[in-house]
Structure formats: C-alpha cells, structure tokens
Amino acid sequence: xKGIVDFEVCQSHGLCMQSAPEVFELRDDGFLYILQENxxxxxxxxxxxxxxxxxxxxxxLEG
Amino acid sequence: VRRIxxxxxxxxxxxxAEAVRREGWDGELVLIGEEPxxxxxxxxxxxxxxxGEWAPSRLDLRRGQGLxxxxxxxxxxxxxxxxxxxxxxxxxxxxxxxxxxxxxxATGAVARSLPFASGLGxxxxxxxxxxxxxxxxxxAARPRVCVIGAGFIGLEVAASCRALGVPVTAVEPQRxxxxxxxxxxxARRVAELxxxxxxxxxxxxxxxxxxxxxxVERVQLSDGSSVEADLVVVGIGVxxxxxxxxxxxxxxxxxxxCDATCAxxxxxxxxxxxxxxxxxxxxxxxLRIEHWSHAVEMAGHAARxxxxxxxxxxxxxxxxxxxxxQYDVKIQxxxxxxxxxxxxxxxxxxxxxxxxxxxxxxxxxxGVLTWNRAPQLVRYRRAIAEGMTWAAALAQAxx
Numbered sequence: 001x002k003g004i005v006d007f008e009v010c011q012s013h014g015l016c017m018q019s020a021p022e023v024f025e026l027r028d029d030g031f032l033y034i035l036q037e038n039x040x041x042x043x044x045x046x047x048x049x050x051x052x053x054x055x056x057x058x059x060x061l062e063g
Numbered sequence: 064v065r066r067i068x069x070x071x072x073x074x075x076x077x078x079x080a081e082a083v084r085r086e087g088w089d090g091e092l093v094l095i096g097e098e099p100x101x102x103x104x105x106x107x108x109x110x111x112x113x114x115g116e117w118a119p120s121r122l123d124l125r126r127g128q129g130l131x132x133x134x135x136x137x138x139x140x141x142x143x144x145x146x147x148x149x150x151x152x153x154x155x156x157x158x159x160x161x162x163x164x165x166x167x168x169a170t171g172a173v174a175r176s177l178p179f180a181s182g183l184g185x186x187x188x189x190x191x192x193x194x195x196x197x198x199x200x201x202x203a204a205r206p207r208v209c210v211i212g213a214g215f216i217g218l219e220v221a222a223s224c225r226a227l228g229v230p231v232t233a234v235e236p237q238r239x240x241x242x243x244x245x246x247x248x249x250a251r252r253v254a255e256l257x258x259x260x261x262x263x264x265x266x267x268x269x270x271x272x273x274x275x276x277x278x279v280e281r282v283q284l285s286d287g288s289s290v291e292a293d294l295v296v297v298g299i300g301v302x303x304x305x306x307x308x309x310x311x312x313x314x315x316x317x318x319x320x321c322d323a324t325c326a327x328x329x330x331x332x333x334x335x336x337x338x339x340x341x342x343x344x345x346x347x348x349x350l351r352i353e354h355w356s357h358a359v360e361m362a363g364h365a366a367r368x369x370x371x372x373x374x375x376x377x378x379x380x381x382x383x384x385x386x387x388x389q390y391d392v393k394i395q396x397x398x399x400x401x402x403x404x405x406x407x408x409x410x411x412x413x414x415x416x417x418x419x420x421x422x423x424x425x426x427x428x429x430g431v432l433t434w435n436r437a438p439q440l441v442r443y444r445r446a447i448a449e450g451m452t453w454a455a456a457l458a459q460a461x462x
Contacts, residue, residue, distance in 0.1 A: 013386060014437040014441040015384075015441075017438075017441050018441055026438045030435070030438075052363075053356060053359055055386070
C-alpha cells in the first residue's frame with residue numbers, strides 16, 4: 001500500500017493528519033510531510049479515511 | 064432485487080453512495096441529482112471558478128476515478144418531486160417513479176434570494192456550477208460589484224473580485240461580518256482584512272431594493288444611501304431542500320430531523336449533509352451544519368446506519384470543522400462558538416496574517432480558530448474531541 005499526495009493540489013488543510021497521524025504530518029512550516037511512504041496494512045482504514053476527507057482530493061492510495 | 068436510493072448527487076450524496084458500496088452493499092444503488100452535471104465540488108465555485116483559473120472539469124468529485132466502479136444507476140438532470148413513505152416510492156420530475164428499500168436523503172440546500180430581485184438582470188445567487196459560470200462571465204466585463212450578505216460566500220466572492228481588480232462593495236446587516244460565526248474580536252479582524260484589500264464594506268445596513276431597467280444599476284440601503292452596481296451577488300444563506308418531502312410524513316424542522324445516529328423519523332430512511340438536522344449527543348443540541356467536511360462525515364455515518372438498521376446505535380458526534388480561503392488567508396475553525404465564550408488569542412502575527420484563537424465554555428476547550436496555522440487547528444481540534452479543559456488548553460498554549 002502506498003499513500004501518494006499531489007502537492008500541486010494539496011492546500012495544507014491538515015485533515016489527513018487527523019485521520020492518519022502515523023502517515024501524514026503537517027508541520028509548522030505549513031508543508032505536509034509523509035512519514036511513511038509504504039504504511040503497513042494495519043493503517044489502511046485510516047489512510048482511506050484521509051483520502052476521503054481531503055478537501056482538495058490530493059491524496060491517492062495505491063495497492 | 065433490493066434497492067437503495069440516494070437523492071442528491073452532490074458531495075453528501077456521492078460520499079453516501081461510496082460508503083454504501085464500501086460497506087458491502089451489492090444490491091441496486093440509484094443516485095438521483097437535479098443538476099445535469101456529474102457530482103462536483105462546490106468550494107472552488109466562489110474562488111478558482113469565479114476567477115477563471117479552473118475549468119469546470121477540475122471540480123469533478125471522482126476526478127481520475129470515474130463512477131463505473133460504484134455500479135450506480137445514475138439519474139442526473141431529474142429532480143425528486145415527492146416521497147410516498149408508505150409505498151417506499153419516490154416520484155421524479157420526468158414522471159417516472161422509483162421504489163426503494165432504503166433511502167438516503169442528501170438534497171442539500173437552496174440559496175435564498177432577495178424578495179425584491181425578481182427579473183432584474185445582473186443579479187445572481189451562488190450555489191451551483193451554473194451560477195458560478197454566469198457570474199464569471201459577467202466579471203469578465205469588469206463590472207462594479209455589490210455583494211449582499213458578507214457571510215462566507217459573500218466574502219469569498221468579494222476576495223475573488225479584488226483578486227481580479229474589480230471594485231466591490233459588501234453589504235452586511237450585522238455590525239461586523241461573520242460576527243455570529245467567529246465572535247466579536249475575530250470578526251473585527253475579518254473586516255480589517257477585507258478593508259485592507261480594498262473592499263468597501265458597509266456593515267449594520269440592509270439592502271432594501273434594487274433599481275435598474277433590464278439590468279440592475281443601483282442597490283438601495285436601509286440607511287438611505289445607495290451603491291451603484293452592474294452585478295449583484297446575493298449571499299444571504301440557504302434553505303434546506305425539503306420542499307419535495309412535504310406531506311410525506313417525514314419529520315421536518317429547518318431540515319430533515321434526524322436522531323443521534325442520522326436516522327430520520329421513518330424506518331429505512333436516513334439523511335446527511337446540509338439538509339439534515341441531527342441531535343449531537345455530546346454537545347446536547349440539535350444541529351444543521353452546512354460545511355464540506357460535515358457532509359463527508361455524516362454521509363458515511365448515515366450509510367452505516369441505513370445498512371445496520373436500528374441495531375446500529377453509534378451516535379454521530381463530530382467536532383464541526385470549516386474553512387474559508389480569502390486572499391492569502393486560510394481561515395479554519397473547529398468546534399462550536401457562542402457569543403459569551405471565553406476567547407484567548409494565543410498567537411498573533413499580524414504582518415504574516417497568522418493567528419490562533421481558542422474558545423472556551425464551562426471549563427472546556429470548545430473551539431479553535433486559525434489563520435494560516437493549520438497544524439495548530441489540527442492539534443486543538445483533536446483536543447476538543449478528547450474533552451480538554453480550558454485551563455489545560457491555556458497552559459499548553461503558554462508552555
């Protein structure tokens with residue numbers, strides 16, 4: 001499983017960090033960082049929630 | 064064959080349909096939408112669309128995915144006109160009828176229009192893609208714009224006008240814009256933000272009439288003054304789209320009344336999004352929320368409630384969240400706010416237009432407002448959900 005963020009589209013709302021803090025981190029510089037490129041299967045539900053709740057549709061889940 | 068019908072093909076309706084499939088429903092799934100367009104995203108309408116920066120195709124909510132994997136019976140451009148709850152049947156505007164076993168109501172809301180605006184050209188509300196495209200076409204002629212109602216939509220339209228270099232006056236009945244949404248101190252900052260960008264902001268006055276020939280030429284205000292305008296955008300709120308449900312037996316009360324689990328007063332009928340008023344179990348009040356994230360969250364919950372039936376008793380207890388992009392400021396708010404809440408401005412960098420304000424009530428942290436400080440918003444939204452005390456929130460902010 002791979003979480004992919006389109007940084008051209010991301011507007012740093014930070015909702016992904018609420019859904020899956022193990023994977024997404026919005027830092028004080030205003031940019032979003034991906035903490036795990038290939039998160040474990042146990043986080044699938046959380047990453048799917050992040051995909052769904054992203055206001056700009058910037059996140060994709062592959063695999 | 065068993066069939067679930069979703070009425071309303073916007074954000075809540077689409078997300079509800081997706082949730083129904085995700086939860087394993089393999090029966091028929093019908094999605095009915097009044098507008099002819101594929102489900103699209105509304106927040107960019109007042110911004111990127113109005114400024115002509117995005118093509119409408121970019122608003123597609125299933126961008127790059129398509130709808131085929133949802134195996135929908137998609138009926139666009141047709142309005143639901145009535146509900147017969149006993150027969151479990153929906154009548155559609157094209158004369159056809161649709162029987163259902165389960166129903167998700169997600170018909171959203173309709174923009175209010177002015178009682179005195181009938182028939183005059185150059186007067187628009189902004190709710191749909193077609194509304195936005197019509198306004199964008201008029202903006203190309205660089206008109207003098209008057210925005211009636213300085214709520215979120217009105218202020219975003221004003222900001223878009225300024226970005227295009229178009230002169231704009233905004234008329235607001237409250238003393239300050241967003242006073243009811245953000246409180247006195249923060250509403251004052253919003254007023255400042257817009258005046259700094261050249262908006263002629265007139266607060267504490269009502270629009271009382273529109274004058275013109277075929278097209279609008281002037282807006283009359285309650286203080287006796289008037290505003291010359293070639294284009295008027297009316298942003299005075301919305302009404303939940305429940306007209307088609309009158310006489311159905313469904314309990315309505317400024318929206319479709321739902322319990323704490325998103326169930327309506329009728330069996331196998333749930334509701335989500337702008338149209339739904341629900342009991343918030345932890346806040347202890349009934350709420351109807353018109354925000355983007357709310358539509359997504361409630362749609363998922365309502366779908367699970369429909370499939371789970373009365374045995375599904377999990378209450379829907381969101382920490383409401385909204386954002387608004389105005390100029391270079393991303394305004395974000397989470398929680399709830401009343402006018403007598405305590406307010407603590409814990410961060411304020413005026414030049415950089417960054418701020419963090421906390422709101423408290425009865426010893427608890429109840430709200431957080433940020434400007435260009437999304438990480439803090441996320442942090443305190445979680446704290447609100449976890450029931451952080453007001454004292455602990457202040458201590459953390461100072462620490």
